[in-house]
Amino acid sequence: MSARPISSEALLTPSEVAELFRVDPKTVTRWAKAGKITSIRTLGGHRRYREAEIRGLLGGVPGQRAASA
Template identity: 75%
Template sequence: MSTRTPEAEPLLTPAEVATMFRVDPKTVTRWAKAGKLTSIRTLGGHRRYRETEVRALLAGIPNQRTE
């Protein structure tokens, strides 16, 4: 039995998220700044997005962050 920790969750790049929504990667960054998506910063300062959160947004499920 294995449980997934938040650290093990797959992360997506802005380009990958943009491809899923068919928008420009800059739009994804604006969504993160507006609070529509939670972004995680890498050590190099790049944004990454939780795959489960992105897929929920794509499916039209409201953002239910617990953080």
């Protein structure tokens, strides 16, 4: 049996993305269904979003500041 490599890529929940954009979590899900943002499905069927992609999008939103590392 081969083990899958563990990705160190940070993922966000719909609620976390919604908080960053100040929208409802259902809006985030609609964006994913429309192809505006990329979502990953967990084994349980829940959506997760790549933090790097979301932070990149936040850079283009007026009035939003990305967290400094």
